[in-house]
Amino acid sequence: MSDIMSLGFGNTVPVVEHPDTGKPGRGPLARRRRRLTAFRVAVFVVMGVFFFTPILAMFEFTTRGTGLGAPRTLASWRAIFDYPDLITAIQVSLELAAITSAAGLFLLVPTMVWVRLRLPRLQRVIEFLCLLPLTVPAIVLVVGLAPVYAWVTYFFGSSTLTLAFAYVVLVLPYTYRVIDAGLRGIDVQTLSEAARSLGAGWPTVMWRIIAPNIRSALLNAALLSVALVLGEFTIASLLSFQNLQVAINFLGRANAGVSIAVALASLFFAFILLVALSFVGRRRSAPVHEEE
Amino acid sequence: MTQSMTDAAVGPGAASGQGVEVRLEDLRREYGPVIALDGLSLTMAPGEMVALLGPSGCGKTSALRLVAGLEEADAGRIVVGGHDVTSLSANKRGMGMVFQAYSLFPHMTARQNVAFGLRLRGVKDSDRKRRAGDMLELVGLSAQADRFAHQMSGGQQQRVALARALAIQPQVLLLDEPLSALDAKVRVQLRDEIRRIQLEVGTTTLFVTHDQEEALAIADRVGVMRAGRLEQLASPTDVYARPASAFVAEFVGLTNKISGPVQGGRVQVLGTSVAIVGTAVPDGPATAMVRPEAIVLTTDDGAGGDAPGELGTVLAVSFLGAISRITITLPNGGSVIAQLPTSVAAEFPAGSSVRVSVRPDPVPVAPADSPS
Numbered sequence A: 001m002s003d004i005m006s007l008g009f010g011n012t013v014p015v016v017e018h019p020d021t022g023k024p025g026r027g028p029l030a031r032r033r034r035r036l037t038a039f040r041v042a043v044f045v046v047m048g049v050f051f052f053t054p055i056l057a058m059f060e061f062t063t064r065g066t067g068l069g070a071p072r073t074l075a076s077w078r079a080i081f082d083y084p085d086l087i088t089a090i091q092v093s094l095e096l097a098a099i100t101s102a103a104g105l106f107l108l109v110p111t112m113v114w115v116r117l118r119l120p121r122l123q124r125v126i127e128f129l130c131l132l133p134l135t136v137p138a139i140v141l142v143v144g145l146a147p148v149y150a151w152v153t154y155f156f157g158s159s160t161l162t163l164a165f166a167y168v169v170l171v172l173p174y175t176y177r178v179i180d181a182g183l184r185g186i187d188v189q190t191l192s193e194a195a196r197s198l199g200a201g202w203p204t205v206m207w208r209i210i211a212p213n214i215r216s217a218l219l220n221a222a223l224l225s226v227a228l229v230l231g232e233f234t235i236a237s238l239l240s241f242q243n244l245q246v247a248i249n250f251l252g253r254a255n256a257g258v259s260i261a262v263a264l265a266s267l268f269f270a271f272i273l274l275v276a277l278s279f280v281g282r283r284r285s286a287p288v289h290e291e292e
Numbered sequence B: 001m002t003q004s005m006t007d008a009a010v011g012p013g014a015a016s017g018q019g020v021e022v023r024l025e026d027l028r029r030e031y032g033p034v035i036a037l038d039g040l041s042l043t044m045a046p047g048e049m050v051a052l053l054g055p056s057g058c059g060k061t062s063a064l065r066l067v068a069g070l071e072e073a074d075a076g077r078i079v080v081g082g083h084d085v086t087s088l089s090a091n092k093r094g095m096g097m098v099f100q101a102y103s104l105f106p107h108m109t110a111r112q113n114v115a116f117g118l119r120l121r122g123v124k125d126s127d128r129k130r131r132a133g134d135m136l137e138l139v140g141l142s143a144q145a146d147r148f149a150h151q152m153s154g155g156q157q158q159r160v161a162l163a164r165a166l167a168i169q170p171q172v173l174l175l176d177e178p179l180s181a182l183d184a185k186v187r188v189q190l191r192d193e194i195r196r197i198q199l200e201v202g203t204t205t206l207f208v209t210h211d212q213e214e215a216l217a218i219a220d221r222v223g224v225m226r227a228g229r230l231e232q233l234a235s236p237t238d239v240y241a242r243p244a245s246a247f248v249a250e251f252v253g254l255t256n257k258i259s260g261p262v263q264g265g266r267v268q269v270l271g272t273s274v275a276i277v278g279t280a281v282p283d284g285p286a287t288a289m290v291r292p293e294a295i296v297l298t299t300d301d302g303a304g305g306d307a308p309g310e311l312g313t314v315l316a317v318s319f320l321g322a323i324s325r326i327t328i329t330l331p332n333g334g335s336v337i338a339q340l341p342t343s344v345a346a347e348f349p350a351g352s353s354v355r356v357s358v359r360p361d362p363v364p365v366a367p368a369d370s371p372s
């Protein structure tokens, strides 16, 4: 709760908060804390090794020279730019990620708020509908989507960006969960009624009252969407669209080094995004810590 | 609360002028099978503060939400200052509302909260700041202007909410149990302050509460509600001293239910013939509603005889400071509570025998086996 409370745009007031951690002390309590810290470090290291070994292996692979004993080279990385199809695919995937996360939020947030306020009985139904894509394997989804895309192509042309329709559905379960948790953290009804009685119309309520108070949920939902879209292969491939993963896969047959380099780059991109977003989400509470 | 009254001339009251008349006409509202409002009619004079009082579920909140436009009426009209606002949406009604739940926008400071309504009205930045500052001063929170909701106490939050509601110079101020989440001491303090501010700004105010003391203490008139209707609308003293019905008598203040026969428009209570207020009751057995302070006790000197009243035994005396409450059991098994100045109550220790009668003030009467 306090995390949500501390989000927003106004000026931050310096607050003296009571630090909940006492001074480093002696005795059994301190020993227990040290043991806990050691445990945490151990877990962190093990997980780190688990995650980073394959990544390091990928990096090692992309810097191998051709032939035995050849020196390390960044040729594969430089070669990324020699494949215009790949560049286009990267561009398209980034666009898809942006469109999907924006469209998902614009669709979901007002709907969920509205249902909460006006049709609380429909809440279960909406939840069921939103979680449904989770239970349907992508392959099966494509079988259903193929005829739909005949129509989508008819109306919107054959641009790869039309994949956004499928992706909005695909990310629905995740964004729903995150936004639901965010909305649970605030008193949507009272806040929106207070805003309305002060003269705010529904768009103002959504934009100026609800959104700022579930900001971290919105950021998380957007991030999840981006990560999912950047990593999506099955639907794009089966509907014969060329997105990043399809391009990487295709390239992998011609030049494994470059394809791994791109995969690594996209991983890295998602990682940077994650760090950036968590940094943005935490910015507000920073002055409080400085105060201590 | 060192807020000075001298700045009343530059306060919001000066700008908003006087309050407007508010009329609720035959409002109906049903939730499925539940009838929340069953033809509620109520006229508030300009600048008046009316408290709606009633048991839980009687429709107080529903009435307020209908006036605010947060809920639609099934039938009936709401007329504010001569304009029918029944079909206007909440954001167009210009009503200030303070909610029972804490409702400050968590991502804004107190000042930004207060300025929010002004911002929506396109008030210039500098004016907005000044007005918000004025309003915060009015509620005595200038020093907390830059705090967020989670950095303020419940009472402070409700004060900011009040300032926020008043900042838009509302035609009507609506308060839905704004004090019920606060502890007793703050509650009393803040309710007096709400009244002071309301008198200062002169806004017509509808105040919902289930706390009778609160209603009687600050309102110009008190409306006692029962099952979606107004049972009585009168000044606090009238509601207390001349309740229109047995329900009102029982709901407002402590009441003795004493059975006695009705004959010719008067009721016989403990040997005294008393006039009946409110609805007429047919002759026959009935129950009279008598306030504890209308019970008269005299020491039983054994002479008795022609003095009115019945003999009873003091069961217990509870000391409440300046006054004391004495519980007396009657020979027929019933009990009566009397309220006396503590100095007088000393004459009637527990276990002593007393003569119990009533002052001949008019009382409300319920037919004998009515549940209320």
Ligand SMILES: Nc1ncnc2c1ncn2[C@@H]1O[C@H](COP(=O)(O)OP(=O)(O)OP(=O)(O)O)[C@@H](O)[C@H]1O
Pocket (backbone or CB within 6 Å): B031, B034, B035, B036, B054, B055, B056, B057, B058, B059, B060, B061, B062, B063, B210
């Ligand atoms: N949204 C709703 N859906 C269904 N029933 C409702 C709704 N709102 C109110 N009611 C019903 O309408 C009746 C009146 O409710 P209301 O909230 O106006 O009572 P109240 O006098 O404010 O009570 P309290 O003192 O407990 O706040 C109650 O029986 C309540 O159950």
Ligand SMILES: [Mg+2]
Pocket (backbone or CB within 6 Å): B060, B061, B062
């Ligand atoms: Mg209520």
